[in-house]
Amino acid sequence: MxxxxxxxxxxxxxxxxxxxxxxxxxxxxxxxxxxxxxxxxxxxxxxxxxxxxxxxxxxxxxxxxxxxxxxxxxxxxxxxxxxxxxxxxxxxxxxxxxxxxxxxxxxxxxxxxxxxxxxxxxxxxxxxxxxxxxxxxxxxxxxxxxxxxxxxxxxxxxxxxxxxxxxxxxxxxxxxxxxxxxxxxxxxxTPGILTPRFENEEEGIKLALLGSIRQDILPFEKLINYAFDFLKTYYPGYLLKYLDETYDLTRLKEVKNEEFIKIIANKHMPRLKNGALNIEQAKIKFLNDFKNGQICRFCLDRIDEYAKF
Ligand SMILES: Nc1nc2c(ncn2[C@@H]2O[C@H](COP(=O)(O)OP(=O)(O)OP(=O)(O)O)[C@@H](O)[C@H]2O)c(=O)[nH]1
Ligand SMILES: [Mg+2]
Structure with missing residues (x-):
């Protein structure tokens, strides 16, 4: 630093x-x-x-x-x-x-x-x-x-x-x-202060996922995809438990992020009046659950990416 x-x-x-x-x-x-x-x-x-x-x-x-x-x-x-x-x-x-x-x-x-x-x-x-x-x-x-x-x-x-x-x-x-x-x-x-300039977009995404930046400032899809990919890579067991699915881990890696949202919408969200899945609310729920520790305890900064021992 x-x-x-x-x-x-x-x-x-x-x-x-x-x-x-x-x-x-x-x-x-x-x-x-x-x-x-x-x-x-x-x-x-x-x-x-x-x-x-x-x-x-x-x-x-x-x-x-x-x-x-x-x-x-x-x-x-x-x-x-x-x-x-x-x-x-x-x-x-x-x-x-x-x-x-x-x-x-x-x-x-x-x-x-x-x-x-x-x-x-x-x-x-x-x-x-x-x-x-x-x-x-x-x-x-x-x-x-x-x-x-x-x-x-x-x-x-x-x-x-x-x-x-x-x-x-x-x-x-x-x-x-x-x-x-x-x-x-x-x-x-003191008021929370952000750096006026992020070195890379990823840092902004991480802070938005944690609730330090308003989530509506960044493209929602980016946040969702980042969180899903992160969980798939580092906490796949917890992700499966959250989704209440029984795939093996190899299958999990192949599942597209849109499919995950559909699973959440199907299992955890009431349907819309016309019977369709409430995809938008499912996305919000996923991001909130991630931020509030409902999926797992996590660390977005992996020490080996930053610290050289
Ligand atoms: N789980 C958990 N929640 C915490 C902890 N510390 C604070 N919070 C929650 O985090 C939220 C933000 O806390 P604040 O103390 O308002 O944060 P702040 O840094 O003063 O925020 P700004 O004034 O907006 O810069 C609140 O909902 C707190 O209850 C903690 O150690 N664990
Ligand atoms: Mg404060």
């Missing part, structure tokens, strides 16, 4: 690029970059939230490069939805890159899980303040990541109160808000 130590962004360039790349870089994201940059000086540490189902594709380099000199932690969030075999591999990968990294299901109680990490992130300031005779320091952190990755949920779990609005749709948080999470710690919630 390339981390460029520059705080200067050419937003005109970003906007031009985002227009070319459809509307996945709306105005509030541009504003958020500027607001985050405004707050950088007052922030002691950074919590970078990634989706454990795509730790590489959900890492926004444009955002991460703003924090090169700050103590930081990467959280692979939604671990409960991610492939339990691959999450530890990704933690190992980031750890080898000298990045402190943990995985979380942020819907649980995070206070005890994150206590030591928060102490670590603020150690330098604590020691410095103690030398100056300040015993009761206040620490301000910022939490950043792509949309819908769970930033506000993490803040709520830490503070023990629902202080930040959280919902299963991208773009819920629109402003930068400083929230008290304990007696000495504040965490700044």
């Amino acid at each position: 390339e981390i460029v130590p520059s705080l200067f962004y050419n937003f005109e360039d970003m906007e031009n690029n985002s227009q070319k790349n459809i509307h996945w870089f709306p105005g509030h994201m541009k504003k958020a970059y500027v607001r985050i940059e405004d707050h950088l000086k007052m922030v002691d540490f950074v919590v970078i939230v990634l989706d454990a189902r795509a730790p590489f594709s959900s890492a926004n380099d444009y955002l991460i490069k703003m924090f090169v000199n700050k103590p930081k932690i990467y959280i692979l969030n939604k671990e409960d939805l991610a492939d339990p075999k691959l999450t530890p591999e990704w933690i190992k990968y980031f750890t080898r890159e000298n990045i402190r990294c943990i995985s979380l299901n942020s819907k649980g109680d995070l206070k005890s899980k994150l206590k030591d990490h928060l102490m670590y992130l603020t150690e330098e300031k604590r020691v410095k303040n103690l030398k100056r005779g300040i015993k009761n320091s206040l620490f301000k952190g910022i939490i950043v990541g792509v949309p819908n990755v769970g930033k506000s949920t993490i803040i709520n779990s830490l503070s023990g109160v629902k202080k930040a609005k959280a919902a299963n749709t991208p773009g819920v948080t629109r402003n930068v808000n400083l929230i008290k999470i304990s007696a000495n710690y504040f965490l700044m919630d």
